[in-house]
Amino acid sequence: MSVLVFAPVQGGILKKVALEAVSFGVRLARSRQSVCSVLCSASASADTVKQLLDLGVSVNYRVDHDLSDSDSVTYYMAQAAASCGAQQIVVSNTYMGKSVAPRLAVRMGIPLASGVIDFPQASETGWEVRRSVFSNKGYANLQVQGNSCVISITPNSFATESHPSGEMKTEHMVVAKGAQEGKIRLNRVDRVAGKIPLTEAERVVSAGRGLKGPENWHLVESLASSLDAATACSKPVSDMHWRPHEEHVGQTGITIKPDLYIAIGISGAIQHLAGVSSSKVIVAINTDREAPLFKVADYGIVGDAFDVLPRLTEAVQRFRAAHV
Amino acid sequence: MNIMVCLSQVPDTTTRIVFTADGKSLDKSGVQFIINPYDELALTKALELNEALGSGSVTVVHVGRADSESNLRKAMAIGADKAIRVDADATDSIQVARELKAVATKGNYDLILCGRESIDYNGGVVGGLLAELLGLPLINIMTSMSSNGKDAEVSFDVDGGRAFAQVSHPFVATCQKELTEPRIPNMRGIMMARTKPLEVVSAETDSGPTQVSRFDLPPAKSGCRFVDPADMDQLVTLLHEQSKVI
Numbered sequence: 258m259s260v261l262v263f264a265p266v267q268g269g270i271l272k273k274v275a276l277e278a279v280s281f282g283v284r285l286a287r288s289r290q291s292v293c294s295v296l297c298s299a300s301a302s303a304d305t306v307k308q309l310l311d312l313g314v315s316v317n318y319r320v321d322h323d324l325s326d327s328d329s330v331t332y333y334m335a336q337a338a339a340s341c342g343a344q345q346i347v348v349s350n351t352y353m354g355k356s357v358a359p360r361l362a363v364r365m366g367i368p369l370a371s372g373v374i375d376f377p378q379a380s381e382t383g384w385e386v387r388r389s390v391f392s393n394k395g396y397a398n399l400q401v402q403g404n405s406c407v408i409s410i411t412p413n414s415f416a417t418e419s420h421p422s423g424e425m426k427t428e429h430m431v432v433a434k435g436a437q438e439g440k441i442r443l444n445r446v447d448r449v450a451g452k453i454p455l456t457e458a459e460r461v462v463s464a465g466r467g468l469k470g471p472e473n474w475h476l477v478e479s480l481a482s483s484l485d486a487a488t489a490c491s492k493p494v495s496d497m498h499w500r501p502h503e504e505h506v507g508q509t510g511i512t513i514k515p516d517l518y519i520a521i522g523i524s525g526a527i528q529h530l531a532g533v534s535s536s537k538v539i540v541a542i543n544t545d546r547e548a549p550l551f552k553v554a555d556y557g558i559v560g561d562a563f564d565v566l567p568r569l570t571e572a573v574q575r576f577r578a579a580h581v
Numbered sequence: 582m583n584i585m586v587c588l589s590q591v592p593d594t595t596t597r598i599v600f601t602a603d604g605k606s607l608d609k610s611g612v613q614f615i616i617n618p619y620d621e622l623a624l625t626k627a628l629e630l631n632e633a634l635g636s637g638s639v640t641v642v643h644v645g646r647a648d649s650e651s652n653l654r655k656a657m658a659i660g661a662d663k664a665i666r667v668d669a670d671a672t673d674s675i676q677v678a679r680e681l682k683a684v685a686t687k688g689n690y691d692l693i694l695c696g697r698e699s700i701d702y703n704g705g706v707v708g709g710l711l712a713e714l715l716g717l718p719l720i721n722i723m724t725s726m727s728s729n730g731k732d733a734e735v736s737f738d739v740d741g742g743r744a745f746a747q748v749s750h751p752f753v754a755t756c757q758k759e760l761t762e763p764r765i766p767n768m769r770g771i772m773m774a775r776t777k778p779l780e781v782v783s784a785e786t787d788s789g790p791t792q793v794s795r796f797d798l799p800p801a802k803s804g805c806r807f808v809d810p811a812d813m814d815q816l817v818t819l820l821h822e823q824s825k826v827i
Contacts, residue, residue: 265740325739327721351740356721359709362675368790369675371704385794390702394598397702398795440718441748448742457740460826484827495758502758503738508594508700509618510758517826528594534799538824540816541805551805556819560810572813576821 259294259316260286261343263334264309265324265353269302273412274349274457276312280417281410282347283313284376287420292316294341296334298324299429306427313420316341317427327356328441335364336432350409351456358409367405374414374514374535377401392508392531412457413514455504458487460517463506463533465491467522467543467562471499476566477521483573489513491523507532522562525550542566582637582691582730582750584627586661587681587711589643589671590614590652591701600796607701607796616652619696621659621763623756626726627694628660628764634730638662640688644671644680650779657774658766664779673789674702678710683785685715690751691730697722697755708755720746720754 262282264275271279279295286293292315297305299319309317318337324330330353338346338361346361348354350372362369370377374396375387383402389411390397455461462481468474474488481488488504495505506513508528518536523529525541525548533539534553541554542565551557558565592598592612599608616624624641631637641656643649644667653664667680685693693715698705712719720726722738728750736745738757766774808816820827 267741326744327719352722352738353740355705356709356719359674359678359706360713360719362706363678363710363713369706369710370791371674371706388703390796391592391596391598392700392703393799395600396797396799397793398797400792400794402790441720441746444745444747446739446742446744452741454741505758512703517820517824527597531594538820538826540820553802554805555802555824556816557805557807558810558816559807565810565813568811569813569816572817573827575814576817576827580821 258291259341259343260289260291260345260347261334261338261341262293262295262347263330263357264295264297265349266298266301266305269300271297271301271305271308272457274351276308276417277412277415278347278349278410279309279312279314281376281415283420284418285345285347287313291344294318294337294343296320296337298322306425310425311419311421312417313422314425315422317425318430319427320430320432325446326441326443327353330357331360331364333430333432334361337430338365340430344405346407348407348409350411351454354409358407362407365405365407367407368401368403369407370399370401371409373408373410376415377408389512389535392512393514393535394531411514413459413516453485453487455487455489455506455511456513458513458515460484460486461489461506461513461515461536462486462519462521463489463491463523464494464521464562465523466493473563474500476562480519480566480570480573483570483577484517486517486519491529520550520554521566523550524548525553582631582634582728583689584631584637584639585685585688585690585693586620586624586627586639586641587693587695587707588620588624588641588653588656589617589696589699590645590649591617591699594618594700598798600798604795604797605793614649614652616656617696617699618763619698619700619756622758622760623694623696624656624659624661625761625764626756627692629761630692630726630728634728640665642681642684643667644669644677646670653779654774655766657777657779658770659764660770661777663777666779666781667784668781669784672793673791674704674706675710675791676786676789678707678714679786679789680784681707681711682714684782685711692728692750693717693753695753695755697757708753712753715753718748718752720748720752722757723754724757724759726754726760
């Protein structure tokens, strides 16, 4: 009996979403007198062994595969689940998780709860999980029947806690390739080096039509880089092709919940607010004091983005230089 | 190609979400339901693919009650050849996927398209569930596709980038923005839709393994603190000391 977690690795190190999922898995295992097993690529560095040990993992499955495509992850997770008798599966609700979670649920014949934002509670017939619905305009408590479940957790929703287990078994999994592998013939993957995926970012700097044109985005990018933040935009901005669609946050774009969301020149239509209102702290910069975004913001600056942005970037740089 | 498009209806994006007093369901009074925007892209893409090939048919499939029929007529006005409605309350993603599978196995589909998620329950899993239930490859979060009817060239979003691949029909794909632009039905389409077949079939499976016990709204924000635009050091200090986010 075990909880099994998929831990994505990038450049040899565990991604932040991996740490969140592992920590969640350990907590789940402890609440059920079970143990936590983790699957990761053998490309993970030696340091990750200590990291997993420190988080409280009991078994670490490693496979000689980069685990960057969802077919392989689904296949190896199913193999590992059979090996450790996993009853609960935990993945982060990234694009990878969105592809893996439903297929694992079907393959294992167990229920699925996606986009979970709170720690699940035991209930009479199984358990209760909480997820956001209507693009963060509301929440739903979901009753899951039985003891088993695939759970995908929303990035930036769970803290990483240390529970040193003292002992961790590392198992090199050697399995035959799955039949599904190779049906999709991957030509190439373009990755933007050094760019933080929006859904995983702890800080996001976002701008709207108030920026007046794509040529002014260097102001947004400077602020983002000073904060190690990802950049985002409103729907009109992506519709006008000022910015790529994958930066569009809102109800029909990406839903995010970073620690810090800075919205510049975005009035705050209900669809936009839906996508960003779960952010921990919201800063709004707008010339119009009546902009709806100020109603959900923690801090507001009524002013012209072209004045405020360079000043804010400098202030952040000064702060960071003083707090290295 | 013979294409199946899975379609759900959702509250219009401008809807202020209100739940019933018992917290058990969405308060539907005054809510206008639209075709889920990502499903609309799936429908348009299906039509474009067949137009490029010069032949084929597009069937939209929906799991829901009769109140969705105006949206199914709209889908046919946009260009779908027929609609199938599975008469059931859609309450769980696995239940919906099982019903879709039952319909899919009765047709001989070369391609099954879904939206990448519905903007109401945001599960984003029906496409993946359906692919696995049918034993078909899944192209999730698809951003482009061309096909000769046998093999397809696709691109799709992955974490931190974009993948480019080839895949043979049949397969399941979920549609992301950028794939295409939605179409607006014209008068001729609206007239023709009236006589196109809308088949109602009964549900084949039980309710799924999950059920919503309570809905609630996010807590109201405590209020906005305005900071002098000339003093950005103050904002940085507040973000550091009070909010602890930098």
